[in-house]
Amino acid sequence: MENHAITNPRKDYNYNQLHENLEKVLGKIGLVNTVKLLRSVANDEDVQVGDLDRTNAITQYIIAQTIRVFDLTPKKFYTSNVREYRDARMAVYHLLRKHTNESFGKIGERFSQNKRNVIYYSNKCSEILSVARYHPVFHDRYQTIEYQTITFISKLQ
Structure with a gap:
């Protein structure tokens, strides 16, 4: 069976992992787009x-x-x-x-x-x-x- 998950949904995450992934997103799409993305997710403004x-x-x-x-x-x-x-x-x-x-x-x-x-x-x-x-x-x-x-x-x- 092929596992389609990007990450293990049962894995416990911590703030270091959040910070690392946030840095990757920032590097990939830039500060302005990262803020827009987070705001849209937080405010349900998709x-x-x-x-x-x-x-x-x-x-x-x-x-x-x-x-x-x-x-x-x-x-x-x-x-x-x-x-x-x-x-x-x-x-x-x-x-x-x-x-x-x-x-x-x-x-x-x-x-x-x-x-x-x-x-x-x-x-x-x-x-x-x-x-x-x-x-x-x-x-x-x-x-x-x-x-x-x-x-x-x-x-x-």
Whole structure:
């Protein structure tokens, strides 16, 4: 089994590791962009209302990364009832809600789903993530996609 996680989610972190990684980010994207990134994460300002192009870019990125990380067939992504595909769509709903603040109804429109289904699967994803030790593969995949998404969002202008 391939481990998709960028880091070990069960590892204990300390301030030295935080400082080291913050220095790497500073060196890579600069002071101004690092401050913007941290502010947007802290204030949940990833995407402003009305920023449709940015929301579409983030949506397409999340879908593409989810298909890659879950090792799925793109043509079947929206329609297959196989568990891996349902889990992948569930992760996408949750990540879109978390990082775009798009409404459940709008997310549902993108996937030809009703609002109730999106709410159900988004809440189910939260539940699964809250007991990650019982769902390590899903958790690792989700963490990988979320890390990639945050990195992608930080590079958007």
